[in-house]
Amino acid sequence: xxxxxxxxxxxxxxxxxxxxxxxDSFITLFMxxxxxxxxxxxxxxxxxxxxxxxxxxxxxxxxxxxILGIGVTFLLVTGNFDMSVGGVIALTGVLSVWFVQGAxxxxxxxxxGLGLPYGVAVAFALLCAMGVGAVNAYFIAKLxxxxxxxxxxxxxxxxxxxQIITQGAQRNTSLPDVFGVLxxxxxxASPIKISLLLTLLLIVLAVVxxxxxxxxxxxxxxxxxxxxxxLSGVKVGRHLATLYIAxxxxxxxxxILLASEYKAGVSNRATGYEFDALVIVLLGGTSIAxxxxxxxxxxxxxxxxxxxxxSATGLLLSPDWQFLMKGVVxxxxxxxxxxxxxxxxx
Amino acid sequence: xKTAMERTRxxxxxxxxxxxxxxxxxxxxxxxxxxxDRVAFFGRxxxxxxxxxxxxxxxxxxxxxxxxxxxxxxxSGHIDLSVGSAMSLSAVxxxxxxxxxxxxxxxxxxxxxxxxxxxxxxxxxxMKLRITPVIATLVTLNLFKGIALLIVxxxxxxxxxxxxxxxxxxxxxxxxxxxxxxxxWAFYVAVLIIxxxxxxxxxxxxxxxxxxxxxxxxxxxxxGINAVKMVWLLYVVVGVFAxxxxxxxxxxxxxxxxxxxxxxxLDCIIAVLLGGTAFSxxxxxxxxxxxxxxxxxxxxxGxxxxxPAFWQTMAKGTVLIGAVVLNHLLxxxxxxxx
Numbered sequence: 001x002x003x004x005x006x007x008x009x010x011x012x013x014x015x016x017x018x019x020x021x022x023x024d025s026f027i028t029l030f031m032x033x034x035x036x037x038x039x040x041x042x043x044x045x046x047x048x049x050x051x052x053x054x055x056x057x058x059x060x061x062x063x064x065x066x067i068l069g070i071g072v073t074f075l076l077v078t079g080n081f082d083m084s085v086g087g088v089i090a091l092t093g094v095l096s097v098w099f100v101q102g103a104x105x106x107x108x109x110x111x112x113g114l115g116l117p118y119g120v121a122v123a124f125a126l127l128c129a130m131g132v133g134a135v136n137a138y139f140i141a142k143l144x145x146x147x148x149x150x151x152x153x154x155x156x157x158x159x160x161x162x163q164i165i166t167q168g169a170q171r172n173t174s175l176p177d178v179f180g181v182l183x184x185x186x187x188x189a190s191p192i193k194i195s196l197l198l199t200l201l202l203i204v205l206a207v208v209x210x211x212x213x214x215x216x217x218x219x220x221x222x223x224x225x226x227x228x229x230x231l232s233g234v235k236v237g238r239h240l241a242t243l244y245i246a247x248x249x250x251x252x253x254x255x256i257l258l259a260s261e262y263k264a265g266v267s268n269r270a271t272g273y274e275f276d277a278l279v280i281v282l283l284g285g286t287s288i289a290x291x292x293x294x295x296x297x298x299x300x301x302x303x304x305x306x307x308x309x310x311s312a313t314g315l316l317l318s319p320d321w322q323f324l325m326k327g328v329v330x331x332x333x334x335x336x337x338x339x340x341x342x343x344x345x346x
Numbered sequence: 347x348k349t350a351m352e353r354t355r356x357x358x359x360x361x362x363x364x365x366x367x368x369x370x371x372x373x374x375x376x377x378x379x380x381x382x383d384r385v386a387f388f389g390r391x392x393x394x395x396x397x398x399x400x401x402x403x404x405x406x407x408x409x410x411x412x413x414x415x416x417x418x419x420x421x422s423g424h425i426d427l428s429v430g431s432a433m434s435l436s437a438v439x440x441x442x443x444x445x446x447x448x449x450x451x452x453x454x455x456x457x458x459x460x461x462x463x464x465x466x467x468x469x470x471x472x473m474k475l476r477i478t479p480v481i482a483t484l485v486t487l488n489l490f491k492g493i494a495l496l497i498v499x500x501x502x503x504x505x506x507x508x509x510x511x512x513x514x515x516x517x518x519x520x521x522x523x524x525x526x527x528x529x530x531w532a533f534y535v536a537v538l539i540i541x542x543x544x545x546x547x548x549x550x551x552x553x554x555x556x557x558x559x560x561x562x563x564x565x566x567x568x569x570g571i572n573a574v575k576m577v578w579l580l581y582v583v584v585g586v587f588a589x590x591x592x593x594x595x596x597x598x599x600x601x602x603x604x605x606x607x608x609x610x611x612l613d614c615i616i617a618v619l620l621g622g623t624a625f626s627x628x629x630x631x632x633x634x635x636x637x638x639x640x641x642x643x644x645x646x647x648g649x650x651x652x653x654p655a656f657w658q659t660m661a662k663g664t665v666l667i668g669a670v671v672l673n674h675l676l677x678x679x680x681x682x683x684x
């Protein structure tokens with residue numbers, strides 16, 4: 001056990017040298033510097049970028065991708081992908097709408113739902129999300145199918161069900177008033193939305209799990225050396241299952257908040273969010289090679305992406321540029337991080 | 347006792363060898379039994395009418411063009427998620443050149459060069475910079491798609507003839523004009539490519555080497571195979587054929603749609619998995635992938651006629667997961683036991 005844990009921590013804190021920063025923290029700090037650099041550059045180049053309102057927007061723009069990123073970070077640390085998160089958002093959003101819509105209220109099929117109370121609807125929708133996570137987990141942990149293939153499949157399944165329920169469009173009528181509360185309510189008199197507060201809570205929770213719990217450390221152990229993890233008694237299958245279900249649950253929460261914010265269940269909501277989540281996780285320095293990465297890094301990654309995309313908008317570039325920029329930024333980040341780590345090792 | 351075991355083993359071998367034809371037969375029978383005559387898309391006819399078969403083969407041209415090389419790449423244990431976007435970008439580039447007065451051959455040649463460049467980039471990222479294939483090609487997927495979207499002028503959804511500039515009619519010559527049995531040049535080119543890929547996989551050192559790399563890269567390298575060059579070459583080949591598929595699609599539709607290749611990578615993966623290529627590489631067959639590709643085309647075109655469009659995503663997802671299960675039962679399980 002001791003030996004195995006040490007193996008795990010090699011990639012993680014460079015042999016536990018005293019007083020020396022761990023590689024995880026080093027990369028996070030490195031990306032914070034990159035963030036500062038990108039931000040300063042944007043302030044110079046883009047008009048009105050430094051205004052307080054804009055900075056507030058920058059920090060809060062990507063809350064939904066951050067929530068997804070938490071689950072994806074943990075999974076990527078173990079060396080697995082989750083491409084189904086975007087589909088799960090669409091699925092839970094549509095389901096939550098369908099469940100609360102009044103039963104037999106209209107001739108229009110898209111206006112009729114099951115007429116459940118909001119709380120029950122949310123609970124059921126989240127259960128369905130976790131079901132998708134469970135399917136992922138079964139295939140990956142039990143049948144040893146590569147995660148990228150099966151999660152692309154469940155992505156299509158989840159989005160497909162959403163499209164069937166909405167007939168390829170959206171459901172937004174005959175919703176009770178309570179439906180729009182969760183996504184739009186603010187905390188007290190401040191302009192902070194509940195979803196943002198929840199994001200902060202989830203970040204704190206994730207950091208605690210990652211740093212301070214056995215569960216978190218085992219996640220790194222699995223990523224660093226899966227054989228060692230198995231030999232030291234970690235139930236790898238069960239661990240991965242937990243992570244996949246948690247990731248799907250986080251996506252489900254996001255889906256419900258987004259549906260509530262727009263008061264609609266849209267079947268192609270969140271197209272490509274799985275890529276955004278992966279991009280911020282990679283920007284944050286998490287490595288697919290396993291055993292390396294941090295949730296705080298992912299948050300920094302989200303901020304970098306936010307600065308880059310909104311400066312493109314500020315420069316009046318067409319939205320089509322976003323694909324290109326996300327790609328280039330990700331490559332640069334991967335290479336820069338690798339270079340920095342190599343330099344550090346000397 | 348021993349004979350019984352041998353018999354089971356022989357039976358297992360048959361199942362593994364021929365199940366894919368059974369699946370194809372099942373799909374064809376299924377869609378033939380379902381009456382399609384209320385749908386105008388195929389004309390009033392049966393799933394097995396000549397018209398609908400020609401239509402199926404014609405819409406299968408892009409996947410048939412790509413899937414052979416894609417299988418070789420998967421056999422070598424690597425994946426290219428960017429094929430769909432590479433195809434879209436090539437379609438856009440090709441039709442842009444045609445629209446702006448290039449002749450057929452120069453634009454074809456330039457598009458193929460573009461394909462080489464895209465494949466080269468993927469190979470460089472994966473083999474030289476050693477970025478995980480999934481991540482590298484997922485990012486190039488978005489790169490190529492972004493470039494394709496940027497080439498298309500604002501306010502238009504595709505590169506197409508407009509006032510002042512008319513798309514010449516001969517753009518159809520490659521992908522739509524009937525040359526033999528109602529099928530266009532593109533189809534016969536695809537057949538040639540498949541034949542070449544089958545020979546490449548079975549009879550040449552390239553096929554053996556890719557299987558060796560997919561089976562165990564370290565031991566392949568220790569026995570003198572240059573894995574970096576080999577897989578890099580495969581990425582370039584996939585890129586070229588993706589470009590050719592894009593040309594076929596653009597030529598068929600007379601326009602360059604920057605989203606026309608979306609989902610191609612998934613179709614290819616499904617075809618490869620149905621064809622029994624192992625997830626992790628090392629084993630597989632190009633010819634069976636082709637049958638897998640035909641199965642998918644049956645499902646897509648067959649379903650398109652009997653169910654509403656918004657069921658498509660669900661259907662594709664189900665087929666993908668079905669392919670994974672089938673692959674697990676027939677290939678992976680045995681490999682794990684061995």
